[in-house]
Amino acid sequence: MLDEYRTKSYQAHLRPAVDENLIKDNVAIIGIGQTAFSRNSQRDELDLACEAIKNAVDDAGLSISDIDGLEALTLDRVSMPTLIGSLGIPNLRFTSEVSFGGGGACATVMHAAAAVATGLADYVVCYRSLNEASGHRYGRGDGYAEYLSKAPTLHYGYYFPYGFLTPLAWAGMYARRWMHEYGIKLDNTGWYSLVLREYAQKNPNAIFYGKPMTYQDYLDAPMIVEPLRLFDCCVDTDGAVALVVTTADRARDAKQSPAYIMAAAQSIPIETEIQTSYNRPIVSGLPETWYVGQELYRISGLGPGDIDVAELYDPFSFGGIIQLEELGFCGRGEGVDFCEGGDRIRVDGELPLNTAGGLLSEAYIHGFNLIAEAVRQLRGTATSQVAGAETALVTAGPGLPTSGLILRK
């Protein structure tokens, strides 16, 4: 049924020719910056955004006056004019915002890339700033219900009268069906979380730095929403991350080794809701992630075996594991087996994964921290450096309109 759905819904449509893609190899990320990641920043999101952006601009060897474009998520609460006024950008020429929450993370880079590739701007900064731990928490239903009741999104009105209020439960619905269809045992799912926690022990910026976890710790942690335990969930974080995007021509003069964009893609398949796409033929998969993967491979000319390091958006461990299946790193229903024992996804394994700790153990900056880590891997400056890493695949939020990148050295 899945194959039929994919064939009819996606593959029948023509896709833009690769040789007309102005982004491929013509755009690069030349600066990355961030704040400290914490559980309580005691600073406002404007302050965090300013610091991360200044750090990214410094990292690129530029000054604020070089920046002429800004790119954010619609979810970001920092007022862009206020931010511009605070940073002191003399004349901004390009702004854009991407919808879909974390699903838009990689899309911000794609849109920034489109702007610089077409000459609308020279240097575009993508940023995300949030006090997710100390401020507004997406994982809490009481505040979320109020937000959702105002959200101009049709389907939520059918869900929250039943107390179906939080991303974890929405993901749990996918996870239960996936476990049912593939016979996945609940207690076998911990290796993904465990390996990410190992990576965090090498990364002093990670929220869970200095807090190692055993498999028994994983099993002993409370169920939050069955079938998901505490350490299947991402870590609420206060912090900000920023990225500087420019053309490959300008990138040659950059202070840092550029991370070139081989491919960038977005996908919004029909019948996609925000994390609750339950009226598609399948509930056990992530067709938008599959499609993004297919587009990234088609545009880049690479395949899953050519990816040296993957940074997968994992709001929940199961979301990361199912992405391994959708992106072709293993077969359908084989993601848990792929992670068994952890060796395949460790730094010297066949697919080093979320090498700074991911959203589960480094920080939840809506996936912008994953893009920054991919850039560090290609520069050779990661805390768990993959030897000779030349290609990196990054994804954005699964189970909603999503996006992805393949970067190269």
Next chain:
Amino acid sequence: MTSSYDPTRDVPRPARWEVLYRSSGPFWDGVASGKLLLQRCASCARWLTPPRPMCPGCQSREHEWVQSTGRGTVHSFATYRHAPHPAFPAPHSVVLVELEEGPRLVSSLVGIAPENIAVGQAVEVVFTHAADDFTLFQFKPAA
């Protein structure tokens, strides 16, 4: 033992469909009168769930409302072990019901403890007055 869900509490209401999305009006009006009505394209017979003004299969704006048998199976479910909201004390289960007709609806189950819910279980619709002016559709294990 029944679900901990207590519909007499002040539960969050659906979005103001009469303002934002008028297509949902007949669905909730149907629920208020004890009927589960599904929207179907009058041109190509595609189910439109949730209701919407245009069929995504053939772009027709003509549709009809068809009363569901209210029978279905549990396609998936999730059980909160920590309450997400004061109106829904844990443990609280939310189910995804696949109706006989095909569409799937998010709902909750009455008359069964969360630990006894299973994928594939047969269920049938019941209607619950959640407040004076608000009726919910829920499901119970099929007889």
